Amino acid sequence: xxxxARFSTEVLRNRLLDEIVGERVAGLxxxxxEEAMRTVPRHEFLPAVSVETAYANxxxxxxxxxxxDALPFSCAxxxxxxxFMLVQLQLEPGHRVFEIGAGTGVNAAYMRHLVGSxxxxxxxxxxxxxTACARKTLDATGxxxxxVITRDGALGAEELAPFDRIIATVGVWDPSPAMQNQLTPGxxxxxxxxxxxxxxxxxxTRQPERLLSDSVKMCGFLxxxxxxxxxxxxxxxxxxxxxxxxxxxxxxxxxxxxxxSQQGTVVWNEASVEPVESFDGVWLRLSATEPATCRITVKxxxxxxxxxxxxxxxxxxxxxxGDSIAYLTLERMPVEEGTEPRFRLGAVGYGPQGHGLAERLxxxxxxxxxxxxxxxxxxxxxxxxxxxxxxDGYVIEKPxxxxxxxx
Numbered sequence: 001x002x003x004x005a006r007f008s009t010e011v012l013r014n015r016l017l018d019e020i021v022g023e024r025v026a027g028l029x030x031x032x033x034e035e036a037m038r039t040v041p042r043h044e045f046l047p048a049v050s051v052e053t054a055y056a057n058x059x060x061x062x063x064x065x066x067x068x069d070a071l072p073f074s075c076a077x078x079x080x081x082x083x084f085m086l087v088q089l090q091l092e093p094g095h096r097v098f099e100i101g102a103g104t105g106v107n108a109a110y111m112r113h114l115v116g117s118x119x120x121x122x123x124x125x126x127x128x129x130x131t132a133c134a135r136k137t138l139d140a141t142g143x144x145x146x147x148v149i150t151r152d153g154a155l156g157a158e159e160l161a162p163f164d165r166i167i168a169t170v171g172v173w174d175p176s177p178a179m180q181n182q183l184t185p186g187x188x189x190x191x192x193x194x195x196x197x198x199x200x201x202x203x204x205t206r207q208p209e210r211l212l213s214d215s216v217k218m219c220g221f222l223x224x225x226x227x228x229x230x231x232x233x234x235x236x237x238x239x240x241x242x243x244x245x246x247x248x249x250x251x252x253x254x255x256x257x258x259x260x261s262q263q264g265t266v267v268w269n270e271a272s273v274e275p276v277e278s279f280d281g282v283w284l285r286l287s288a289t290e291p292a293t294c295r296i297t298v299k300x301x302x303x304x305x306x307x308x309x310x311x312x313x314x315x316x317x318x319x320x321x322g323d324s325i326a327y328l329t330l331e332r333m334p335v336e337e338g339t340e341p342r343f344r345l346g347a348v349g350y351g352p353q354g355h356g357l358a359e360r361l362x363x364x365x366x367x368x369x370x371x372x373x374x375x376x377x378x379x380x381x382x383x384x385x386x387x388x389x390x391x392d393g394y395v396i397e398k399p400x401x402x403x404x405x406x407x
Contacts, residue, residue, distance in 0.1 A: 009043055042079070060076040096122075100124060105137045134148050166187070235256045236302070241260060242296070259323055269345065274342055282368055285407070290319055324352055391406060
């Protein structure tokens, strides 16, 4: 690489980190993580794209999925998400860390930089093509001492355990026993945890009887291969309205076809948001109170045909009960000239029970209006833990864990 090219990549990399540090999308910061990401050459782990793309704050697909409306099989995560998840992980020199989801290898390189020569980084992936690529890029960039293994990440790496830290860079619906048991006492586990159609990066500390969260941040990740507890289905024949729900929920999207073809009922309340203000807290509170919580995705053609626009058409919270549905919506409020616009929040219901579902959704809008940044506390207990040993909160059953959400 010549001097001009080296200078340009350094400028682009530093510009990206300046943006990430300045915005702090999750409100988290660690100078050691910043230094690692300013040092490791991300573009060398993404040789198939331009350096401008490599240093843009966006995810990069590295293995596509040809199926309809499907996510890629593998991608390099958004740099700002990588940043705050590494902050959540709290790596120190000498730590032993296992990564589930090898990707391009760049995250393992960041972690190797953080744990130093006395630490150990192991990264694994289900896909042999992905691990081969990660091995190649890590070798080419001087990180030959990172261990790369090909296996189901849910199994962990028992031969190298225990680990001080475990991190997943794929969406995890069912936290496996290995994720819980291969941690040292007091060790940290960071997962893009999936439930009720949403994904949040949750940082846990291992306690004697459970894993206890201390950080829950918005993120988006590809789902982990081999975990089949999540379902998706279309409401309509044109495949414009899609629902996402969990295995323990009795949701049948085609049962809603008649309801969404008719006039909906809108319920408003006094809560409102600014244009860039998050309403993520509504979804989190719904998941902690309403067993009917799921996700709705709506394409523009459905809105053009008369369906009321969800608050975020690509992913909004919804409640479903049999042949009825309600989901979060919003509308711009009248404002005086020169003032910032605001949007009031509400819910639109369809079907015989749609109005009641919309009112229930609005109850949770009001519940979180006092503090929209409040994070729930999430506890993970091993499957089979008796009820009397659980902390207070709403329980979601997973095959390998009992998940308790509380506020």
